[in-house]
Amino acid sequence: MVQRILEPGQIESIDHSAIPRLRMPERATLFSTRAARLRQLAGASPIGGYIRLMATLADAQQQTLAQISATLPSTESIDLAQQHSMPIAPATTAERDPLWRDVLQRLLDRVEAAGLVTPMLARVIDDLRVKSAEELDALADAVLALRFNEVEPASAPFVMAALQVVWTDIASRIDQRAVPYLDAPGACPVCGVPPVASIVRVGGQFQGYRYVQCGLCSTEWHVVRVKCTNCDSTKGIAYHGIDGGSEALKAESCDECHTYRKIGYQEKDYDFEPLADDLASLTLDLLMNEAGYKRSSPNPLLWPAVPSDE
Template sequence: MTQRILDPEQIQTLDPSAIPRIRLPERLAFFSTRAARLRRLAEQNPIAGYVRLMAALAESQQQALDALNVPLPSRESIASAQQHSMPILPALSGERDPQWRDVLRDLANRVQAAGAVAPALANVLDALRAMSDAQLESQADAILAQRYAEVAPATAPFIMAALQVVWTSFASRLDLREIPYVDAPGVCPVCGSPPVASVVRVGGAYQGYRYAQCGVCGTENHVVRVKCTNCDSTKGIAYHGIEGGNGALKAESCDECHTYRKIGYQDKDLEIEPLADDLASLTLDLLMGDAGYRRASPNPLLWPEVPEDR
């Protein structure tokens, strides 16, 4: 059976109300699906060991998510977010659920119990366990605000993983009708975080539509194709790939803001998972850097050793 992908011109002529605006994360398999994809992508990957580690972390995230239910915001809080076109529960705010720190320690224990842990990783996990609550909150603030100079790259993926579990638990239980429209381009309407990548989906109501996946809560927001997910421009958009590489994954660049994010096409690979495929395609990042573009935002599970000029 062939799948038809709509052209941008066709999408523009459709009734916007007929396009599903939001895809909330599927709680029962969100992280386990990511883990399976990471394990598959680790095969013959230049950073295979790290990708497998992140697969183990994602599997631990699913186990933690299965046991977690964070409190939902009040009806008044949701109504206020809708009225002011603001995210329902911004990740970078003073209202962060303290349960995330318990989730972090649980993830560290689960990863260590999952298999042989190299000395370098054991030191990272021990460092996480030794951090005070104040230190953890400070690192979470720096990571979510992308203050690179303050982020410890070795521990950041685990801290972000814990935050993802808490916000995914929250997002997965929302009513789609509660999700506000937000004014800022690329901002998640649930938690206010930037997307990690986008995917053109196939099947059912989502057929042929592009969704940008939030790097924190996993919510996917519909974005018109051939539009920058960073600055909202439709000018100077180009697509880059690696000859002989994965044709289902491209880098979408913008000449207006000189940034890029990756985009996957499910009609070419049904198992595309935005965060996983972004993480496992560092060669494409190197290509884009050589071409003079910078990432619009980092992959939540891989942080740069040297602060970027932003």
């Protein structure tokens, strides 16, 4: 069977109701697939040791996800979200499920048990363990709101990993037909968090369509190609790669908002995984920064350090 790849102009001209709007996370394999991809990419990355640590963390996420069941949105909150085109299970809420704090401790236990803990990492883990519930919730608030100067960069990936487990659990059990359309570009319709990267998929009903993947719950939603996933502009879109690098990974830049977000093509590398491939391609980030573009949003597992004068 020959599978046809749609060009951007063709995608924009067809009936969008025929395009699957959402891809909900694969609960049974999401984090284990990410872990395998991270290990595959670690050898060629300048931060290979860190990527292998994140692979161990992703394995811990998969194991923990299989053991939890978070509180789903109530019928009333779903109705409200649909009426006002809001995320159905917003992460930035005062009513965050306290289960996430237990998930954090389980992840720390499993990372320690894997035997990869350095003295520096041990201090990070010990610091997270002794924080009160109020301190941890304040840390989660800062991470989700991208308040970089309030978060220790070494702690943020573990906090985010715990939140990812809880919201992936929620997203995997929500009826996608209940998920509202959002008016705001660049926000997940399930949890409201920005996407980490986008992927042009192959196979079945998703063939040739571009989806952006949420950095928190891993829900994917369709965005037409050659369109900024940050500001919705279709002007000044360009694609950048590394000479001699993988043809499966590009940085999609926008001259309207001067940001970029990475995009992967499964037809060139079927194993492309948005979060993992984004994390392992720091060289492309450096080139984009030198060209004057800023990331639309950070990778959830690599928190940017804040200069001391900020």
